[in-house]
Amino acid sequence: MAARLPPxxxxxxxxxxxxxxxxxAAAARLNLSVSAVSRRVASLEEALxxxxxHRFNRALRLTTAGKRYLAALEPALDRLAEASxxxxxxxxxxxxxxxxxxxxxxxxxxxxxxxxxxxxxxGIELRLSTSGGKPDLRRDGVDAAIRIAEAPPxxxxxxxxxxxxxTPVATPDLIKGNSALRKxxxxxxxxxxxxxxxxxxxxxxFWEAWLKAAKVGPFKAKGTARFDSLHLLxxxxxxxxxxxxxxxxxxxxxxxxxxxxxxxxxxxxxxxSYWLIYRTGAADSKPLAVFRRWLKAxxxxxx
Numbered sequence: 001m002a003a004r005l006p007p008x009x010x011x012x013x014x015x016x017x018x019x020x021x022x023x024x025a026a027a028a029r030l031n032l033s034v035s036a037v038s039r040r041v042a043s044l045e046e047a048l049x050x051x052x053x054h055r056f057n058r059a060l061r062l063t064t065a066g067k068r069y070l071a072a073l074e075p076a077l078d079r080l081a082e083a084s085x086x087x088x089x090x091x092x093x094x095x096x097x098x099x100x101x102x103x104x105x106x107x108x109x110x111x112x113x114x115x116x117x118x119x120x121x122x123g124i125e126l127r128l129s130t131s132g133g134k135p136d137l138r139r140d141g142v143d144a145a146i147r148i149a150e151a152p153p154x155x156x157x158x159x160x161x162x163x164x165x166x167t168p169v170a171t172p173d174l175i176k177g178n179s180a181l182r183k184x185x186x187x188x189x190x191x192x193x194x195x196x197x198x199x200x201x202x203x204x205x206f207w208e209a210w211l212k213a214a215k216v217g218p219f220k221a222k223g224t225a226r227f228d229s230l231h232l233l234x235x236x237x238x239x240x241x242x243x244x245x246x247x248x249x250x251x252x253x254x255x256x257x258x259x260x261x262x263x264x265x266x267x268x269x270x271x272x273s274y275w276l277i278y279r280t281g282a283a284d285s286k287p288l289a290v291f292r293r294w295l296k297a298x299x300x301x302x303x
Contacts, residue, residue, distance in 0.1 A: 010044030011073065012139075013037045014052060015072040016156040017072045019136050021060045029139070033265065065125050074155065083139045094125045097287040104230035105146055105274060109162075113298050120294065124287045132228070135277055144278040145287050148203065150271050158277040159292055161299060162249045166206050168192060169246040169260040170237060186243070189214040196223040196242030198233055203272060206245050213268045225294040234260065242246040249274075249302070 016026035017037060027034045045052050052066035062070065101110060106128060117126065133143035135190060152158035170186065174195070177185030184194045185195040189211070199207055225235040225242065230250050237244035238259040246260070248267070276295060282288055 007040070007043050010040045010047065014044050015070065015073060015077070015136070015140060015193070017041060017053070017060060018062055019068065019134055019139075021062075022073040023060065025133075025271075037245060043186075046296060056148055075268045077138050094123055094276055095287040096125050096127065096128070097291055098127045098144075099291070100129045100131055100135060100137075100142045100145040101141055102132055102146060102148065102229070103266060104232075104250060105182035107231050108234075110146075112253075117294050117296070121290055124290060126291070137277075137279055142278055143282065144291070146274060146276055148272050149275050149277075150273075151273055152277050155280065156277050157280045157283060158275040159296070161274040164272045164274070165248045165264050166210055166245050167248075167264060168210065169234075169238050169251060169254070169262050170195070170243045172258060172261050174240055174243070175261055175263050189216045189264060189266075190219075192216070192221075192243055193219040194222055197221045198236055198242045198244040199224070199226050199227045200230070200233060201226045202230050204269060207300045209270060210245060210266070212267045214264070214266055218230060 013026060013032075013036075016029050017023055020026050020029070022032050023037045023041075026032075027037045030037065032040075050065040050067075050069075051063050052069060054061040056064055066206065096136065110128075114126070118126075129140070129142065131140070132147075134158070135142075135147055137143070137145060143213075146161070149158075149165070174183060175186045177183055184191060184193060186195070192211075193216075197207055223242070225236065227236060230247065233244050234246065234251060234254050236242070237290070238254060244260075246254075246262070251260065254261065276292060278288060283292070
């Protein structure tokens with residue numbers, strides 16, 4: 001049977017590229033060069049005698065065969081991961097729990113609370129990594145991930161942690177206005193049009209949702225800037241770059257010390273939430289079950 005197996009490194013490269021639809025992102029994930037990932041996928045295609053990807057200038061798209069192969073591979077790889085976990089020797093008296101977290105969530109919400117987890121559960125060694133994008137728990141070698149999503153991705157389970165509600169924030173000086181710098185005050189929602197709007201690279205559409213709820217008609221903003229993390233977004237706003245659209249739980253440290261101020265009471269609920277995502281069937285494994293209960297208690301404590 002082993003002689004009929006396709007190249008396993010090619011399978012690894014294919015799955016990484018299929019999830020990211022990018023050889024570049026797959027290469028970063030696997031710590032390989034882009035050409036190495038491309039060669040491994042080409043070797044797999046040659047062994048299978050099928051084309052798995054449509055290749056464009058800077059993008060990939062799965063062929064019909066590629067989609068079928070990915071769907072067939074994922075449950076098989078899950079079984080491999082479970083079989084490997086089952087025979088690993090115990091790690092001494094401490095249980096290891098690996099969680100992959102969005103960097104902004106880690107910095108602004110999770111890390112300030114982790115001392116309480118460590119004190120309450122000394123038998124669990126928690127290892128955090130930070131990344132973004134669709135989680136692949138098997139490929140990343142983690143037990144769970146925290147992501148912004150409307151629901152857990154297909155094939156995975158999850159706990160909703162925090163709903164996303166948004167409202168504009170800016171520095172007190174920007175809200176007050178500065179005629180010398182040609183920055184008018186912000187007294188009503190329509191005044192936002194006179195300032196640079198700061199938002200996220202993705203997901204998008206948050207500013208549009210808030211402006212619609214505030215009954216602000218179409219306008220041409222003075223400028224826009226987008227960031228790939230909330231931490232960068234809030235730091236840009238705190239340095240006076242413009243008006244940021246902020247999310248309740250993660251902007252709280254900036255509001256507490258008044259580096260940022262919310263000029264309006266209107267908040268808009270978005271279809272996204274922070275989710276703790278894990279493999280179906282892993283919810284009751286002891287270290288993950290403990291972490292899930294602790295997270296829920298911390299969220300209740302903060303509300």
